[in-house]
Amino acid sequence: MPHTQVIEQLKASLQTAYRQAIDADARLDELKKAGHVKFDAIFSASEGFKSKSNRFTPYVQELAADMEAMIQAPESLATALESYIPKLALLLQTMQAFKSNAK
Template sequence: MLPLLTWRIIMTHEQILLRLKENIQLVYRQSVDADHSIEALRKDDKAKFSAIFGDSTPFTTRSNLFLPYVEELAADLLAVQQASDDKSFEQGLATLVKKIELMFSTLGAFKTNLKA
């Protein structure tokens, strides 16, 4: 992903929002697959964790499945879309991008660990 400053120089708010929506849609599809895998692991008594992310992440959601975190991303996207000024837009954008990056890296690690 490009640094936020670069995004601001070459992309409009609408273009940024479109990219965010595309990324959240991709995270959603990967999360559905991951949650199916978690449910299968639970049936075999192998998924004994209480939350995907701990307290030291930007997420406020606490769940042992990925989809509730996607719901938080969608709510954050809505808040960014409704930002009343550039400062609010940029602050919300920075947090949302961090969360999306964390979701991608965690989903990737989960998928890699499933294969191992």
């Protein structure tokens, strides 16, 4: 698959993650008002994220910055994808699990 197709697919996944993060963060706000959100971060540093937040949007923003860096340095795309794809997958899976469990 050419690099441009890979980037376009990743951009589409990131857009999906952004929309889901908005919904998930709104639900987290509701839970916080009810006194149920008592954690500092969704992901630990060992999971590859530099961000530390109890909301999903900062993690999506981190992935967007990583995406921009990949676009600016296509020669290192393969190396960048090795860390990017697992983080994107973890974010999407976590938001899906949250959505399923927060009903």
